[in-house]
Amino acid sequence: xxxxxxxxxxxxxxxxxxxxxxxxxxxxxxxxxxxxxxxxxxxxxxxxxxxxxxxxxxxxxxxxxxxxxxxxxxxxxxxxxxxxxxxxxxxxxxxxxxxxxxxxxxxxxxxxxxxxxxxxxxxxxxxxxxxxxxxxxxxxxxxxxxxxxxxxxxxxxxxxxxxxxxxxxxxxxxxxxxxxxxxxxxxxxxxxxxxxxxxxxxxxxxxxxxxxxxxxxxxxxxxxx
Amino acid sequence: xxxxxxxxxxxxxxxxxxxxxxxxxxxxxxxxxxxxxxxxxxxxxxxxxxxxxxxxxxxxxxxxxxxxxxxxxxxxxxxxxxxxxxxxxxxxxxxxxxxxxxxxxxx
Numbered sequence: 001x002x003x004x005x006x007x008x009x010x011x012x013x014x015x016x017x018x019x020x021x022x023x024x025x026x027x028x029x030x031x032x033x034x035x036x037x038x039x040x041x042x043x044x045x046x047x048x049x050x051x052x053x054x055x056x057x058x059x060x061x062x063x064x065x066x067x068x069x070x071x072x073x074x075x076x077x078x079x080x081x082x083x084x085x086x087x088x089x090x091x092x093x094x095x096x097x098x099x100x101x102x103x104x105x106x107x108x109x110x111x112x113x114x115x116x117x118x119x120x121x122x123x124x125x126x127x128x129x130x131x132x133x134x135x136x137x138x139x140x141x142x143x144x145x146x147x148x149x150x151x152x153x154x155x156x157x158x159x160x161x162x163x164x165x166x167x168x169x170x171x172x173x174x175x176x177x178x179x180x181x182x183x184x185x186x187x188x189x190x191x192x193x194x195x196x197x198x199x200x201x202x203x204x205x206x207x208x209x210x211x212x213x214x215x216x217x218x219x220x221x222x223x224x225x
Numbered sequence: 226x227x228x229x230x231x232x233x234x235x236x237x238x239x240x241x242x243x244x245x246x247x248x249x250x251x252x253x254x255x256x257x258x259x260x261x262x263x264x265x266x267x268x269x270x271x272x273x274x275x276x277x278x279x280x281x282x283x284x285x286x287x288x289x290x291x292x293x294x295x296x297x298x299x300x301x302x303x304x305x306x307x308x309x310x311x312x313x314x315x316x317x318x319x320x321x322x323x324x325x326x327x328x329x330x331x332x
């Protein structure tokens with residue numbers, strides 16, 4: 001009786017290990033798979049003496065390591081499915097904001113900026129919900145540079161500052177006045193220009209590279225080509 | 226290679242079910258007895274779950290005189306179509322690979 005208890009414990013331990021290894025599957029799929037394996041073991045045990053510990057060990061060996069069953073179920077190998085929209089992600093992030101800004105009127109009114117941001121957010125949502133990009137790619141795509149080329153476009157299309165200086169006469173300070181536009185020190189302006197132009201392009205190229213590599217990994221014909 | 230083995234094992238299950246319905250234990254014993262198709266008997270269950278999820282097989286519970294109730298698997302219409310196209314594909318694939326491997330070994 002004590003040995004029977006021991007063999008039952010072995011089965012229970014095996015099923016517990018399997019259940020733990022399958023963590024990550026939808027609960028219903030996981031429950032059903034453990035149930036199927038439990039049924040298989042019960043079926044195998046009908047041909048065994050209930051006290052036959054060696055026979056049970058052989059049966060569990062033939063079942064295989066719970067980790068191997070979990071690997072076959074896709075645990076540890078996240079399912080990466082490419083959707084049509086994934087091909088648009090890099091370009092939505094890069095140009096979505098600009099397109100939205102232009103559609104919104106491209107003017108100084110807040111509406112055009114809001115539409116621009118919405119255009120870029122479309123890319124962010126598509127990126128966030130994709131399964132082919134890693135968390136690092138998602139953070140890069142979202143924060144380098146927010147809005148894509150929108151920032152550069154807004155700066156470039158704002159009215160140019162018109163500056164003039166006037167002297168109040170001998171002994172009085174010269175006063176410089178500017179009307180409209182944005183005034184930045186030249187060094188800051190050049191840096192901002194490069195950052196707003198180059199970084200969004202580099203990010204888009206990186207995301208496109210990740211997407212193509214993922215696509216080739218999944219497609220056997222891609223590997224042959 | 227794992228993908229090739231997996232796809233082939235799935236269609237071997239469909240081919241066995243094409244002959245008539247079977248239960249998991251039975252399928253596992255047959256496939257585990259064939260070299261290189263599945264890693265162990267237990268790995269048949271994720272494979273069967275995939276086939277069921279893709280609508281290629283359906284299941285029913287049936288009482289057994291020898292033990293607990295058994296889940297029987299039956300091939301569906303979609304499963305038959307998938308099997309037929311796999312058989313066509315496999316013949317071409319096998320001949321092509323045999324041909325290339327043959328050329329390689331005589332070179």
